[in-house]
Amino acid sequence: MEKLTKSDKKTDKFLNIKTTGTRNNKDKHHFRYEATPYSDLYLLFQKVTLNESDHFVDFGSGRGRVCFYVHHLFNCYTYGIEINLSTYHEALLNLESYSVKHDSNDKIQFLMEYAENYEIKEFQNVFFFFNPFTVQIFKKVIYNIIESVNKHPREITIILTYPILDYVSFILQETDFVVVDYIEFNHINKDRNKFIILQNL
Numbered sequence: 001m002e003k004l005t006k007s008d009k010k011t012d013k014f015l016n017i018k019t020t021g022t023r024n025n026k027d028k029h030h031f032r033y034e035a036t037p038y039s040d041l042y043l044l045f046q047k048v049t050l051n052e053s054d055h056f057v058d059f060g061s062g063r064g065r066v067c068f069y070v071h072h073l074f075n076c077y078t079y080g081i082e083i084n085l086s087t088y089h090e091a092l093l094n095l096e097s098y099s100v101k102h103d104s105n106d107k108i109q110f111l112m113e114y115a116e117n118y119e120i121k122e123f124q125n126v127f128f129f130f131n132p133f134t135v136q137i138f139k140k141v142i143y144n145i146i147e148s149v150n151k152h153p154r155e156i157t158i159i160l161t162y163p164i165l166d167y168v169s170f171i172l173q174e175t176d177f178v179v180v181d182y183i184e185f186n187h188i189n190k191d192r193n194k195f196i197i198l199q200n201l
């Protein structure tokens with residue numbers, strides 16, 4: 001991970017993007033913008049390795065931090081789905097500035113769309129969630145993924161970041177996804193996880 005640091009400001013600077021800060025959404029079903037800390041992305045992608053041919057989707061992608069980071073590390077295809085208009089525009093500005101310093105190879109896309117209405121593409125295989133919305137919407141998105149897999153069978157990885165208990169209970173009790181790895185919050189707080197990684201083995 002040459003030149004990528006664990007500091008949010010320094011890594012934004014290196015990637016030539018602006019992803020720090022927060023933005024509240026008016027709708028109570030859609031949670032606010034806040035980026036996953038780079039220090040946690042660093043930990044996650046020590047464990048999870050992607051290939052150039054993988055297609056990674058961030059549901060509730062905000063200003064695009066995770067998509068840029070993943071693209072930079074693995075040169076895979078990345079898709080950011082975001083519903084807040086201002087935040088979506090910031091992601092597009094970031095795509096312009098990222099492309100000045102780094103070759104995006106037309107492999108990064110942002111779409112302004114409700115995650116629950118997004119049609120999963122048959123080649124998309126890694127799905128990332130950092131608590132973007134309520135569990136009711138999360139269920140719809142997961143069922144869309146399952147429907148896509150039923151039509152086009154393939155191996156799927158789901159990454160849950162700081163998952164709320166409702167997400168975890170639902171996915172473990174109501175679907176066939178199984179936990180293949182996780183990263184604990186810290187040694188004291190063993191009940192919570194920074195990341196849970198699931199697959200349809």
Ligand SMILES: C[S@@+](CC[C@H](N)C(=O)[O-])C[C@H]1O[C@@H](n2cnc3c(N)ncnc32)[C@H](O)[C@@H]1O
Pocket residue numbers: 025029030031032033034035036058059060061062063064065066081082083084087113114115116129130131132133137
């Ligand atoms: C906690 S932020 C996560 C940002 C990014 N994924 C990251 O980890 O750095 C959640 C984002 O989801 C967006 N969001 C909330 N509900 C959404 C929905 N139904 N469809 C798409 N995006 C949504 C919010 O506007 C916000 O930008």
